Amino acid sequence: MSENTRHLTDPLIASNPLTVQILGICSALAVTTSLKTALVMCAALTAVLTVSSGLISSLRNRIPVSIRLIVQITIIASLVIVVDEVLKAYAFEISKRLSVFVGLIITNCIVLARAEAFAMRNPVGPSVLDGLGNGLGYSLILIVIGTLRELLGAGSLLGYPVFPTVADGGWFQPLKLMLLAPSAFFLLGFLVWAVRSWRREQVEKPEFAAGTADQGGRP
Amino acid sequence: MTAPDTGSWWRRLAALPKDSAPKTIAFAMLVAVVAAVLVSFVAVTLRPLQKANLERERQGRIVAIVSRAIGDAGPLSAHVVELKTGRIAPEIDPVTFDQEAAAKKPETSIALPPAADIAGLGRRETHATVFLRREGGKPTLIVLPVRGQGYQSTLYGYLALRGDGVTVAALTFYKQGETPGLGSRITEPAWQGLWPGKRIADDSGTIRIKVVRGAASGPHEVDGISGATRTGNGVTNLLQFWLGAYGFGPFLDRVKAGEI
Numbered sequence: 310m311s312e313n314t315r316h317l318t319d320p321l322i323a324s325n326p327l328t329v330q331i332l333g334i335c336s337a338l339a340v341t342t343s344l345k346t347a348l349v350m351c352a353a354l355t356a357v358l359t360v361s362s363g364l365i366s367s368l369r370n371r372i373p374v375s376i377r378l379i380v381q382i383t384i385i386a387s388l389v390i391v392v393d394e395v396l397k398a399y400a401f402e403i404s405k406r407l408s409v410f411v412g413l414i415i416t417n418c419i420v421l422a423r424a425e426a427f428a429m430r431n432p433v434g435p436s437v438l439d440g441l442g443n444g445l446g447y448s449l450i451l452i453v454i455g456t457l458r459e460l461l462g463a464g465s466l467l468g469y470p471v472f473p474t475v476a477d478g479g480w481f482q483p484l485k486l487m488l489l490a491p492s493a494f495f496l497l498g499f500l501v502w503a504v505r506s507w508r509r510e511q512v513e514k515p516e517f518a519a520g521t522a523d524q525g526g527r528p
Numbered sequence: 529m530t531a532p533d534t535g536s537w538w539r540r541l542a543a544l545p546k547d548s549a550p551k552t553i554a555f556a557m558l559v560a561v562v563a564a565v566l567v568s569f570v571a572v573t574l575r576p577l578q579k580a581n582l583e584r585e586r587q588g589r590i591v592a593i594v595s596r597a598i599g600d601a602g603p604l605s606a607h608v609v610e611l612k613t614g615r616i617a618p619e620i621d622p623v624t625f626d627q628e629a630a631a632k633k634p635e636t637s638i639a640l641p642p643a644a645d646i647a648g649l650g651r652r653e654t655h656a657t658v659f660l661r662r663e664g665g666k667p668t669l670i671v672l673p674v675r676g677q678g679y680q681s682t683l684y685g686y687l688a689l690r691g692d693g694v695t696v697a698a699l700t701f702y703k704q705g706e707t708p709g710l711g712s713r714i715t716e717p718a719w720q721g722l723w724p725g726k727r728i729a730d731d732s733g734t735i736r737i738k739v740v741r742g743a744a745s746g747p748h749e750v751d752g753i754s755g756a757t758r759t760g761n762g763v764t765n766l767l768q769f770w771l772g773a774y775g776f777g778p779f780l781d782r783v784k785a786g787e788i
Contacts, residue, residue, distance in 0.1 A: 373552040380559050387563040391570045398577035401585070 316438040320446035322508065327450040328501045329511055332418040337451055338493040339410050344467050347455030348448075349403045353396065353411050355444025357388045358420050362440030364388075366428040381424045382415070389414045419443055454496050462487030583623045594659050594671050598688040598698035604659040604671065611656055614778025616788065620655060627657050627673065640774060647676030647762075647769035658779070660788070667691050667788055672776050676766025679758040681705030683714070683766060689728070693783040696737075699723040711759030722750050728771055735771045739764045 326332045333354075340350040364384050365372075372380050393411045396404035404411065414420060423443050428436040459465060464472035464481045473479020486492050505511045544551045591604050606622035609615070630636040631653040640652050659671035668691040675684045685701035700720055706712045713719055727747040728737040736748035739760035744751045752760040769775050782788050 371546060371555065373547050373555055375547065376552055376556055380556070383559050383563050387567050390567050394570050394574050394578070397581065398574040401578075401581035 313435060313438055316435050317442040317445075320439070320442040321449060322446075322504065323511075325446040325450065325504070326419045326422075326443050327447055327497070328504050330419075330422070331501075332422060333447060334497070336410050336413060336417060337447075337454065337497065338490045340407060341451055341455040341458050341493055342462065342488050343406075343459045344452070344455040346403060346406050347451045349396070349400065350407060350410060351444070351448035351451050353389075353392045353407075354414055354417065354419070354447055355441065357385065357392055357414050358423060358444040358447075359437055359440040361385045361388055361420060362423055362428040362436040363433055365424045366431060366433045366436035369429050369431075372429070377429065378421075378425070381421060381429075385420050385424065386415045419447060450497070450500065453500065454493055457496055458487045458492060462492070580623075587623045590657075591659065593702065594686055597686050597700040597702055598671060600669070600688070600698070602661055602669070604661055604669070606657055606659055608655050609658050609776070609779050611652070611654060611775065612778065614776070614780070614782045617655060622657055625655065625657060627653055627655070630655060644772075644774050645769075647766040649676065649769070652774065656776070658776070666786070667783060669697060670780075670783060672770060674766050674770040674775075676762060676769060678704060678706050678714075678762035679711050679756070680707065683759075683762060687767065687770070689780075691783075693780045694727050694729055696723050696726045696728060706759050707756065710753065711756040713753050713756065714759060714763065719751075719753060726750060728767070735768055735777075737764070737767050737771070 320326060324330065327334070327337060336350060336354075340346045361381075361384055365381055368380075389412060392414070393404070396407070396411060423440055427439045431439070456466065459467075460471060461484045464470060464474045464479075464483050470477070472481035474481045474483055484492075541550060541554060546552075546555075587606060591606065595601050595604060607616045608620040608622050608625050610617045631651065634651075636655070637651045637653045640649060656673060658673070660667045661669040670689045670691070670693065672687045672689070673685075674687050675682055677683075681704050683701050683706070684703035685699060687699050688697040689695065690697050698720070701714050704712060704715065706714065722744075725747075726737060726749075728735060730736050730748065738749050739752050740749045741752045741757055741760070771777060771780065779788070
């Protein structure tokens, strides 16, 4: 696999921003109550991440070191505002449901992390691929969680009923918990566990040994 | 002398190392200006679309309120009517027309002669939003906004008429400040349920609808609420006003003539 392809594919599973780096959790919890909001959020974040990585990378030799973070944030914030305005104009309903979370892409750790850790040190091509790959890695997890939450919480997908719910005279009793934020935590936890059971190399070494009872709780 | 000066100033700046203070400040300003221009350009370009979205939402909310208020979930479309002539004014977009604001502005309202002002409004807007359901090119439901002075507050409501322009389909009040337990009972379903089927006018076209003290007799009368005679009178007056010549009278004449 070429170096460039790796920039694109690594963030999907091997260094996924959500399950490996545990970044961007807040928005992942907030927008996954239905698949549609999750999809729009994914598209917004991927677009911002790709373009910001490209722009910052192309300016990387000109950005003064002392103000590099604020320049990165300015570029990211401008792009987020543009995306937010476009959604308000062309996808009004969905932008209302996403409310502040599109705006909060500005503070999403993934975007700044890729700008600071990758785009500032690499040429434009790899940076764009890296941004796109990380956006897709984020999207992959959001789509999985969004699908599970909408399916189990409302018995539908993209608003179309899949399981007939009891309220509509069917057999499916929706799990209301799935529509609450804690369920996204549980699902994400299970997902991290599942991925790490499959890819053992992702399991982190314990940072300290857990104490036992006969040691008085001290290691 | 200025041009070569600027040039040398620019060359001096360009020759500085990228982390020097002047170049840092220049870069920061450049980024700020480019970002500001980009964001402003997008915001200004998309403003009309966003505004239309907001207006459409507001309109949808009003139609939803009207449908719920008259207990009828069927489709309704909004139209702006010029009250004086009774014609639908296609030049005014019902999505952006704000009747409440129009009633307050001198240029979009008229002073009512005291003799005609039975609903106690003082001024009346020149245009009003009506909601119609059309089936086969003819209106089958006409929803009119009505308001007027009650006993101690202004009553705001909707009167829904059948396609004949005479039979009441529903009357509802969504905003009022009448005496709780007495006049405010005009918002209760039990009293509003007395209205469907009543006739606002007799065969000669005279507006006859009336809230009476005690029990009603005939298709033009509705039972009053005990202890709320003046609220009942307020309802009578506001209906008489809005169905009359200064209200929707000309519009309803056009409906009956089949012009709407």
